[in-house]
Amino acid sequence: MCSSPKTNLAAATPKVPFRSFMASMTLAQRQHFAQVANRADDRRQIREDRLKGQHNMPEAKPVNVTGHNNNSFINKLIHFCQQHLVV
Structure with a gap:
């Protein structure tokens, strides 16, 4: 009987019972x-x-060469000019 089902020997249960490595x-x-x-x-x-x-995250604001935010640099520059320069 060539077409009869055969047992799969590779799927046989192991002889040693399974033990967890934690045991x-x-x-x-x-x-x-x-x-x-x-x-x-x-x-x-x-x-x-x-x-x-x-x-x-939202898009980062542009940074100038010195690594500071452009707006704060310009604001500081304007503030400095107003204090120290006579226009």
Whole structure:
């Protein structure tokens, strides 16, 4: 009977029962593992929030060569001229 279904030997259940890697750890090791995993999760969450925030940020105002906002530079220049120059 060539067309009869055959068993798949690759899908056979393993002889050794499945054990979690956490089962072989001591309580202190599990606590340390949890702390490290929680810190990594916090960093990932912060990074994701930062990336989400970049998409929603408004356009930045133009900046001059010195790195200052153009409007504040001009306002300071006008204020300086009014105080120190006689027109």
